[in-house]
Amino acid sequence: MIEETIRAHYPKAETGAHITQTYLEYLSDHYNEDLKKMLFATSVCADDINVSTDFRRVLSRPFTLGGLGGIPFAGFTGMVAYAHHVPDGGSAFIFYGPHIGITDDGELGKMHRPGQKRLSNSCGALMLALSRLEAEDDIYVPTNVEYDYQQILLERTAMPYKHEILVAKNRKKAITDVTYKNIDRQLHFLIRKAKNEFTCKRIFLLGGVIINTSPGQHDYVEVRNFEAIDFHDMEPITSESIMDQPAFKAL
Ligand SMILES: [Zn+2]
Numbered sequence: 001m002i003e004e005t006i007r008a009h010y011p012k013a014e015t016g017a018h019i020t021q022t023y024l025e026y027l028s029d030h031y032n033e034d035l036k037k038m039l040f041a042t043s044v045c046a047d048d049i050n051v052s053t054d055f056r057r058v059l060s061r062p063f064t065l066g067g068l069g070g071i072p073f074a075g076f077t078g079m080v081a082y083a084h085h086v087p088d089g090g091s092a093f094i095f096y097g098p099h100i101g102i103t104d105d106g107e108l109g110k111m112h113r114p115g116q117k118r119l120s121n122s123c124g125a126l127m128l129a130l131s132r133l134e135a136e137d138d139i140y141v142p143t144n145v146e147y148d149y150q151q152i153l154l155e156r157t158a159m160p161y162k163h164e165i166l167v168a169k170n171r172k173k174a175i176t177d178v179t180y181k182n183i184d185r186q187l188h189f190l191i192r193k194a195k196n197e198f199t200c201k202r203i204f205l206l207g208g209v210i211i212n213t214s215p216g217q218h219d220y221v222e223v224r225n226f227e228a229i230d231f232h233d234m235e236p237i238t239s240e241s242i243m244d245q246p247a248f249k250a251l
Pocket residue numbers: 045046047068069099122123124125126
């Protein structure tokens with residue numbers, strides 16, 4: 001059973017369909033949200049395989065914040081545009097996270113894609129980033145930066161955690177976990193920075209690791225975060241001039 005194999009790595013994983021239904025019910029029944037006025041956004045990888053949840057069947061088409069690896073590459077401008085597009089009297093809901101494949105034999109970081117016999121990497125971008133982190137003796141210098149900037153930035157976000165990833169029991173799982181934390185942190189930052197651009201009262205965040213399985217099997221999600229943020233209670237990010245800092249004055 002693939003479910004047992006998945007739960008050996010991700011004990012809290014549930015099927016995408018289960019997660020979709022559970023959280024949509026929660027939003028409408030517990031929070032009394034009108035799902036027709038909810039603007040959905042995603043920060044998941046560009047990979048075509050990421051259809052594990054079905055939120056878009058019920059909610060509006062998503063605003064796409066994510067790029068390779070699921071990092072919210074749409075950035076501040078994208079977040080502000082998303083904020084401005086929320087229907088009057090509606091609310092905002094973002095589903096986010098990295099993805100990782102699993103083979104029928106339980107190998108993480110690879111998957112069997114529809115219509116293909118061979119196995120391929122999932123997440124391909126993260127597995128490439130990992131192979132570059134692992135090439136310790138080489139000094140890797142990115143070239144053609146303007147043609148591959150998402151991949152290069154994705155690798156840069158993982159770089160501070162290089163040691164943690166390299167000593168982990170499963171490096172593929174570790175770089176995926178690190179990327180989850182990076183997406184989560186960046187989204188929270190962007191939301192706070194764009195706070196005054198949202199006219200709705202609340203934003204909901206659902207984050208986790210998406211687990212891709214072979215064709216014919218359910219995809220799974222291990223939820224890592226669900227929160228309802230009231231904009232009223234949220235501290236905005238105010239920027240302080242570096243010239244006001246004591247260290248600057250003491251130069
Ligand atoms: Zn990917």
